[in-house]
Amino acid sequence: MVQTLAVLAAAVLVALLFADPAIAQTVAPPAAPVPNAGDAIDRALGDLGGNGEAPLALSLQVLIIMGLLSVLPGILLMMTSFTRIIIVLSVLRQALGLQQTPPNQVLIGLSLFLSFFIMAPTISQINTQAIQPYAAGQMGATQMIEVGGQSLHAFMLKQTRKKDITMFSDIAKTGPYATPQDVPFSVLLPAFVTSELKTAFQIGFLIFLPFIIIDLVVATVLMSLGMMMLSPTIISLPFKLLLFVLVDGWALTMGSLANSFVS
Template identity: 45%
Template sequence: MGDLADFVNGPNGLNFQNLSPPVQTALMLGLSALLPAALMTMTCFTRVVIVLSFVRQGLGAQNVPPNLVLTGLALFITLFVMQPTFAEIDQKAYQPYLQKQITGPQAFKTGTDIYKQFMLRQTRKQDLALFLHLSKHTVEKAEDAPFLTVVPAFLISELKTAFIMGFCIYLPFLMVDLVVSSVLTSMGMVMMPPVTISAPFKILLFVLADGWHLVTYAIALSYG
């Protein structure tokens, strides 16, 4: 599969300028239905929401914070992290297009190239090489990889990074569980569930360490 920009602008691809306005409107409405999937797979939302889920799981609080709060926090952290990329696209692609300095296809290609640079910075070389091998593409440098090949490579890189961060977050909570379990066993209270006793201590440890601040800082720092 070729690059997304080639598919849209190429001679054998889809050229929006040759379509009638009603067809263009219908296509735009259809593409808008893909925005939630793009948000989850082509931004840092995946990493953020998985790391926050690990925090909640480590605390042992299954419904605190609620899913809606966790998703909302992940969404706004995502918008904060993605802001420089969106601003660059606006400055170099969208605004020149509105001022009629470049054409629609040129603006689209410029925007996808900028966004691809963001994904490549977070993509591991072996993950990109995997999908280049599967798609039978040979490129001299990563920037030449097709857009639709970079996306899945970026996604599995995000998943791996999120699980590594989640593991590091989970370890302190696991240590609290082990200590509480050892104390209960030494006291002969083997029938007492350790989670019941350790949960308040884990919450107290998280609050005293200003956990939400540290987790948010770590997520933002992981994107440079």
């Protein structure tokens, strides 16, 4: 089990860090293959998994796994739809005036499984075009990483604003690019995160508006009645919950978030 997790974690980390669609254009053509050399990544994963002539010690494998597991969640969550969803749900909870309901664990679970739903076409494409051919021995690990990276690159590119890509490419002094597919992950990743944050706050602003109106109406009524010491938040909370339930707010929010990734 430890060896399998090590191989999987190493493959995913290498795919995220080095699956750059611009590498093929910037790196010189490879030299003629050396007999019995094989794929470098295949040999590295084989040594990590214990299939090579000098497998890594168990303690070193555990150390590598723990190091990868501390980095991979952050990388994977920032390259998927998770960021936008968790921010919108947090803003929604704040707009309702609820501090810990739903709790953080529930919001994270909703965001995670909704992210799986949204990313299902991309994951299926990576599995069909990269993972299954690699498992069948039809392609090497390097080609698998390149093919799988192209699917993830295409998803992130659709959700990223051009001006964000231009900003980070100017900072890195790597642009302009001939085609969108030439944008490297080093530029696309920060641009994607920036675009996701902006989109999430735009959706959150629209969610906040009807609840602010309810707060204003309740505060005005209480002031006109002379109830200065009564908190408007306590009175407006049941009305906001009633409005949210009547419009089927959770289904509307989840459906709107899922549709926001459709292009």
